[in-house]
Amino acid sequence: MSGTDINLSMEPSYLVSGGNTLWSWLTTHDHKRIAILYALGITFFFFLGGAAAVLVRLELATPAGDLLTAETYNKTFTFHGIVMVWFFLVPSIPTTLGNFLVPMMIGARDMAFPRLNLFSWYLYMAAGLFTIAMLLLGGVDTGWTFYTPFSTMFSNTHVILAAVGVFVVGFSSILTGINILVTVHSLRAKGMLWFRLPLFVWAMYATSIVMVLATPVLAMTLALIALERLAGIGIFDPALGGDPLLFQHFFWFYSHPAVYIMVLPAMGVASELITMGARQKIFGYRFMTWSMLAIAVIGFLVWGHHMFVAGQSMYASMVFSILSFVIAVPSAIKVFNWVGTLYKGHLDFHAPMLYGLGFVGLFMLGGLTGLFLAATALDVNLTDTYFVVSHFHYIMVGGSVMAYLGGIHYWWPKITGRLYSERLAKFAALLMFLGFNLTFFPQYLLGYEGMPRRYHEYLPKYQMLNVLSSAGASILAVSYLLPLAYLGWSLFRGARAGPNPFRATGLEWTTPSPPPAHNFTVPPVVTEGPYEYRP
Amino acid sequence: MIGFAPPQASSFAPRIDMLFNAMLVLCSIVALGVFVVMIWFCIKYRRGSPAERGQRESSNLTVELSWTLIPFLMFCGLFGWSLYLWDGLRTPPHDASTVYVVGKQWMWKIQHPGGQREIDQLHLPLGVPTRLVMTSQDVIHSFYVPAFRIKQDLLPGRYTQMWFTPTETGTFDLMCAEFCGTDHAAMRGEVVVMRPDDYARWMQSHAQVGLAERGEMLFRRFGCSGCHGSGATVHAPDLDGIYGTTVALTDGSVATVDDRYLHDSIMLPKSQVVAGYAPIMPSYENRIGEEDVLALLAYIKSTQQPGPHPTEPSHERH
Numbered sequence: 001m002s003g004t005d006i007n008l009s010m011e012p013s014y015l016v017s018g019g020n021t022l023w024s025w026l027t028t029h030d031h032k033r034i035a036i037l038y039a040l041g042i043t044f045f046f047f048l049g050g051a052a053a054v055l056v057r058l059e060l061a062t063p064a065g066d067l068l069t070a071e072t073y074n075k076t077f078t079f080h081g082i083v084m085v086w087f088f089l090v091p092s093i094p095t096t097l098g099n100f101l102v103p104m105m106i107g108a109r110d111m112a113f114p115r116l117n118l119f120s121w122y123l124y125m126a127a128g129l130f131t132i133a134m135l136l137l138g139g140v141d142t143g144w145t146f147y148t149p150f151s152t153m154f155s156n157t158h159v160i161l162a163a164v165g166v167f168v169v170g171f172s173s174i175l176t177g178i179n180i181l182v183t184v185h186s187l188r189a190k191g192m193l194w195f196r197l198p199l200f201v202w203a204m205y206a207t208s209i210v211m212v213l214a215t216p217v218l219a220m221t222l223a224l225i226a227l228e229r230l231a232g233i234g235i236f237d238p239a240l241g242g243d244p245l246l247f248q249h250f251f252w253f254y255s256h257p258a259v260y261i262m263v264l265p266a267m268g269v270a271s272e273l274i275t276m277g278a279r280q281k282i283f284g285y286r287f288m289t290w291s292m293l294a295i296a297v298i299g300f301l302v303w304g305h306h307m308f309v310a311g312q313s314m315y316a317s318m319v320f321s322i323l324s325f326v327i328a329v330p331s332a333i334k335v336f337n338w339v340g341t342l343y344k345g346h347l348d349f350h351a352p353m354l355y356g357l358g359f360v361g362l363f364m365l366g367g368l369t370g371l372f373l374a375a376t377a378l379d380v381n382l383t384d385t386y387f388v389v390s391h392f393h394y395i396m397v398g399g400s401v402m403a404y405l406g407g408i409h410y411w412w413p414k415i416t417g418r419l420y421s422e423r424l425a426k427f428a429a430l431l432m433f434l435g436f437n438l439t440f441f442p443q444y445l446l447g448y449e450g451m452p453r454r455y456h457e458y459l460p461k462y463q464m465l466n467v468l469s470s471a472g473a474s475i476l477a478v479s480y481l482l483p484l485a486y487l488g489w490s491l492f493r494g495a496r497a498g499p500n501p502f503r504a505t506g507l508e509w510t511t512p513s514p515p516p517a518h519n520f521t522v523p524p525v526v527t528e529g530p531y532e533y534r535p
Numbered sequence: 536m537i538g539f540a541p542p543q544a545s546s547f548a549p550r551i552d553m554l555f556n557a558m559l560v561l562c563s564i565v566a567l568g569v570f571v572v573m574i575w576f577c578i579k580y581r582r583g584s585p586a587e588r589g590q591r592e593s594s595n596l597t598v599e600l601s602w603t604l605i606p607f608l609m610f611c612g613l614f615g616w617s618l619y620l621w622d623g624l625r626t627p628p629h630d631a632s633t634v635y636v637v638g639k640q641w642m643w644k645i646q647h648p649g650g651q652r653e654i655d656q657l658h659l660p661l662g663v664p665t666r667l668v669m670t671s672q673d674v675i676h677s678f679y680v681p682a683f684r685i686k687q688d689l690l691p692g693r694y695t696q697m698w699f700t701p702t703e704t705g706t707f708d709l710m711c712a713e714f715c716g717t718d719h720a721a722m723r724g725e726v727v728v729m730r731p732d733d734y735a736r737w738m739q740s741h742a743q744v745g746l747a748e749r750g751e752m753l754f755r756r757f758g759c760s761g762c763h764g765s766g767a768t769v770h771a772p773d774l775d776g777i778y779g780t781t782v783a784l785t786d787g788s789v790a791t792v793d794d795r796y797l798h799d800s801i802m803l804p805k806s807q808v809v810a811g812y813a814p815i816m817p818s819y820e821n822r823i824g825e826e827d828v829l830a831l832l833a834y835i836k837s838t839q840q841p842g843p844h845p846t847e848p849s850h851e852r853h
Contacts, residue, residue, distance in 0.1 A: 070717050143714050149691060150674040150716060154640075238692020239820050241806055244675060245690065278580075284594040287603075309677065310688045311695050314625045318618060325610035332606045333599070339569060340598075342576035344591040349581070357573065364569060368562040375613060377620035378555055381684040384677060384712040445539045450681025452712040455720040459708065 011516035013417065018517060029114035030517055035100035036415070037121050041128060042092055043484075049083035050480065052076050057439075057473040060466045065457035073456040074141040075157065081144030082162060086169050087128060089400055090258060093265035094176055094211070095124070097407045098204045100415060102180055104508035104515065105198050107189025107524040112182040116175055123172035130165035134158045143454060145255070148236035148247040152228040160229055163222040170215045170222075173261075177211030180204050189507070191526035195289070198506055198530040199282060202289050203268020206296040210257045210264070214300070218254035221247065245311055252303035260299040262396055263363070264292055266403030267334055270359045273406050274338050276504045277353030278345030281531040284337045291330030298327040308379045317376050324374035331367050335360060346535040350502060351425030355406025358433045362398025366391055369444065387447025390440045398436050405432070405483060412487060413497030417514040420490035424482065432479035438472025505532055544703040544728065545683035547624060552684070554616055561609070624685070627698035631666040634659075635746070637825045638669065638676030638689040640715060641722035644826055648833070650743035652826075655724030657709065659701050660734035666698040668794070672825045677713035680726055686712055692802070694794045701728040750834025753827050757819065771816070772809050776839040783810040797832050 011017070014032045018024050025033060055076050059067045068076060099117065103110055111117050134140060140162040142151040151159050184197070184205050197205075225247075227233050234240025236247045275282050282288055304312055304320030338360050347353070369391045372378050382388065406429075413419055442465040447453075451462045458466070500509040507524055508515075543549050579586045634657065635646040645653045659665055669678060671689040678697065679686040687697035711722035729737060744752075754760050762771035772782075777792050785808045790796050799806055801823065804816035823831075 065720065070720065074714075074717065074719070141717070145714075147675060147714070150714070154674050154716060238690075239802065241803060244692075279582075280591065281593045283591075284599050286594065287599050309686050310675075311690050311693065314621070318621070321617065321621075322611075322614050325614050326607075328610060329603060329607050333603055335569060336602045337599070339573050339576065342573065342580060344586075344588040345576075345580045346583075346588075347577055347581045349577075357577070360573070361570065364566060368566055371562065371610070371613065372555065372558055375554065375558070375617035377551055377617045377624060378558070380624060380686050381551060381681070383686065384679070449539050450541050450679070450708065450710070452679060452710050454714040457720045 011512075011521060013512065013514040014517045015417075015514050027118070029110065029118060031099050031103050031111045031114065031117060032415070032515065032519075034114075034117050034121055035096050035098075038091065038095040038099060038124065041121075041125060042088055042096060045083050045087035045128065046092075046480075047484075049080050049088055050477065052080035052083065054473065054477060056080060057470040059456065060458070061470040063458050063460045063463050063466075068456070070456045071141060074143075074454070075139035077454060078140055078143050078162075079135060082131065082140075082166065084396075085144055085258070085262075086166050087124075087131065089262040089396055090173055091124060091169075091176070092262075092400070092404050093269060093407065094173075094180065094204060094207055094261075095121075097200075097269065097404075097411060098176070098180060098207075098265065101411065101508055102183055102201055102204055103187065104511065104519050105201050105506060106184060106187060106192050107507050107520060107526065108183060108187035109518040109520065111179050112186055113179050117179055120172040120175035120179070123168055123175070127165045127167075127169035127172065130161060130168060134161040134165060137161065145251060146222070146225060146247075147251075148225070148228070148244045149238075151225055152236055160226050163226050167219050167222045170219050173211050174215045177208035177215075180208040181212065184208075189524045189526055193526075195286065196526055196529050198268075199271035199285070199288055199292075200265075200268035202292055203264050203271070206292045207261055207264045207268075210261050210296050210299060214254045214257040214261070217250060218258075221250040221254065224250075245307075248307055248310055249303070252306045253300075256303040256306065257296075257299045259392070259395065260295055262400050264295060266359060266363075266400040267292060269403040269407040269410075270338065270356050270363075272504075272506075273352045273356030273403075273410055274341050274360070275531045275533065276348075276410065276502055277350060277356060278342050278347055279533040279535055280341065280345045281529070281533065282337065283340035283343070284333075285529070285531075287333055288337055291333045294330045295327060298323060298330075302327055305374055305379070306383075308376050309383055321374055321376045325371065328367060328371060328374070331363075335364050335367070349426075351422055351429055352406045352410035352502070354426055354429040355402055355409060358429060359399055359402040359406060362394055362402060362433070362436065366394025366398055369394065381450075382447055384452055385447035386443040386451050386453055389453050390443035390447060393440050393443070398440070402432065402436075405429075408483070408487070410502065411508070412490070413501045414508055414511075414513045414515070416491060416494075417497055417512075418490045418494030419497045419501060420494055421486050424486045428479050428482040428486075431475060431482070435472050435475030435477075435479050439469050439476050440472070442466070442468040442472070506530060541681040542703060542705070542707070543682070543684075544701060544705065544707055545680075545685065546700040546702055547620070548682065548684045548702075550620055550623075554613075554620060557616075558613060561613075624697075627666045627696065628664050631664040631698050633666045633668055635826075635829045636667050636669040636678060636689065637672055637829070638678070638711070638715075638722075639672040639825075640674065641711070641718040643678070643709065643711075643722070643724045646746055646826060646829060647738070648746050649738060650745040650749055651738060651741040652743065653741075655709075657724070657726045658734065658737050659726060659728050660731045661701055661704050661728050662731070664698060664700045666696055668694055668696050668829075670694050670798075670825050670829075674715045675713050676711050676715050676722065679710045679712035680707055681710075682707040683726075688713055692798075694798070701726075704728050704730055746830050746833040747837035748834075750830035750832070750837075753823075753830055754834055757823065757827075757831075759831070762816070769815075770812060772812060774835050774838065778836045778839055784808060785810050785812075785814075794832055797835060798828055801828055801831065 140157045142155050224235050234242045236242045236244050302324045305324045308317045446465045497513045499512050637644040643655050645657050669689045671691045676689045683699050707726045709724040709726050762769040763774050802820045805814050808814045
């Protein structure tokens with residue numbers, strides 16, 4: 001790309017200019033500062049949701065329900081799900097890396113709607129407060145899926161409060177989506193053609209489409225849950241002529257695309273990490289782009305694969321089954337292209353690259369097991385068992401969290417201007433890969449053996465694999481705490497990073513680290529594609 | 536995953552396991568292949584290695600199309616295989632014997648046509664195709680027997696069905712697989728598959744008044760016969776032999792009298808009123824449990840001429 005040294009002139013960085021008072025942060029319109037505000041919230045919720053996961057794994061170390069009561073256990077896994085899905089995974093990459101990088105990668109001075117950007121952070125925080133309040137008042141026990149009629153007529157926990165939290169955070173994600181779409185459409189630098197966009201930007205674009213189109217359905221569904229609880233309107237109540245299955249259709253119409261809201265950004269990050277590590281162009285840029293857009297579109301047509309045994313018509317299930325196989329094709333293309341990108345490269349194994357490779361491996365294992373669940377006849381046996389739990393954790397934790405952390409490591413010098421300990425970072429990445437597999441691989445076997453999910457106590461024959469899984473979880477917990485420690489340390493003691501410590505391509509690396517408030521002193525002009533690496 | 540599989544105790548189990556294992560082999564080959572190539576590239580093309588590099592293309596249509604189309608065709612094959620099994624799973628044979636299941640927080644209530652009732656246990660004869668007609672008294676549950684490789688949700692307000700043929704005698708775990716509230720994990724039971732002679736003995740020793748006869752008693756006790764019985768003075772449809780017929784409704788539409796229709800007519804009588812009748816029937820919602828509804832249905836069905844009826848059992852194929 002057109003790296004111009006002019007952009008390395010001596011403007012104060014965004015961390016300094018505009019003042020460093022609390023007020024200056026809470027009223028900032030700078031996309032980079034908003035990204036950091038989000039990162040603080042998201043990190044907090046990640047460790048809160050993680051603490052709930054630790055409780056779940058501790059309880060499941062023994063077959064008897066001895067640590068928590070059944071009710072507390074149900075509230076714990078529900079809290080884990082709600083927090084991890086809506087307060088960590090969905091916003092994680094788009095609001096932090098997306099917010100920080102999309103304007104920088106396309107050569108813009110800020111997002112298209114800076115105030116809206118700040119407002120969506122406040123919405124996120126307000127939703128977070130509702131969720132914390134829900135926890136403090138006693139929690140909710142419906143599972144993150146809020147299935148009716150349990151959630152509407154039988155649960156006597158704080159369902160409405162939980163729904164309000166998720167409702168509000170949904171609007172935060174709609175606003176982020178709109179902002180990214182408009183930014184990419186209208187603020188690209190001169191010469192930044194659509195097919196010169198870095199794949200991360202394409203990923204954010206595809207994700208934003210899904211966010212904007214799918215999230216309103218979630219809002220509507222949660223509103224109906226609240227109305228049904230408050231006023232008994234009977235949409236989901238068979239006694240009033242309603243249908244509980246309708247809820248599942250509404251819910252998964254959002255929540256399956258939401259899976260792609262969580263994993264498309266990770267695919268974007270991985271593409272950046274792997275090209276940087278391989279020091280060459282991505283293999284098959286256009287196939288990579290089109291496959292992301294295909295995933296975004298087909299992702300809307302597969303929701304019924306969550307309902308093969310729910311009482312859905314068998315013919316509907318057949319259609320959802322074949323479409324679920326079809327959506328695996330673009331995912332397969334991506335895996336092959338990432339591997340192809342390594343071919344004839346000059347591979348550097350920085351920590352971000354290790355995270356990127358870890359992402360590819362775990363995403364592939366999650367994707368392949370998805371094929372088993374797409375096959376109706378196998379899903380009948382496997383659905384609602386630990387096989388499913390393991391499958392989606394491979395995609396979301398193995399895939400998305402690994403990519404998120406890889407991205408944080410890659411752009412950390414750009415965001416903070418500091419370098420972290422490369423050795424510790426590599427160690428954490430390896431530990432995470434091992435800990436993750438030890439936690440979740442046994443769960444595939446558990447599911448195959450027939451252990452249902454959301455069980456507070458279980459038959460003794462399942463214990464050995466559960467103990468392995470809990471042991472893995474403790475390793476995983478350490479590997480997540482490590483980056484918190486060494487990245488935190490680097491903020492104060494890390495060596496100063498130059499503008500481009502990874503010698504990477506991309507407009508964001510042509511600015512100083514950390515960048516000035518408006519990113520580019522001189523508007524950049526783009527003359528080539530995104531990954532023109534020289535060995 | 537041999538060694539971890541639960542016993543194969545239904546006619547489906549070996550066929551489903553075969554597809555599972557085929558998919559497992561295929562996916563393992565793909566995963567292993569990708570990992571090997573990845574590691575090989577990582578070693579061969581590490582920075583500073585002597586490997587010849589030349590100019591790598593930035594894309595290659597033939598290569599990319601082939602790794603698009605080959606997986607696609609592979610997936611189509613797997614889909615077809617699965618579809619074949621799926622059709623079998625969802626199509627009970629006509630001679631299947633029927634058992635009724637009601638899910639209730641947090642227990643399984645079973646009724647046999649002979650009137651035998653059990654809780655958290657289901658006794659079945661070996662080798663006989665068995666169809667379960669299921670509904671829920673409260674929230675959604677899911678009837679899951681890993682050894683049979685089958686699972687089906689139970690919903691309030693509708694009937695779902697599943698079928699299987701037990702092929703091994705023994706006791707097998709029955710678990711609820713859909714989260715149903717506080718004691719979801721305790722909603723377990725067992726399926727006991729017995730040799731036919733043992734089963735006959737068991738049925739004999741647990742003999743009760745038959746399901747349809749119990750339904751007839753309930754028909755009188757709940758006062759149904761006061762209006763629907765012969766000689767009643769109230770103008771209400773005669774229910775003898777009504778099952779499987781088609782009735783015209785006041786809103787001009789037509790309904791087939793199946794399980795769902797009869798259930799709704801008891802619980803939500805105002806929703807589908809037969810043309811020519813006043814909507815005066817009171818709702819029995821909260822007055823009749825789902826088990827008793829099943830008994831009433833059995834009685835109403837028993838009033839028709841014997842012989843298999845074309846629409847029996849409600850052939851909504853779920």
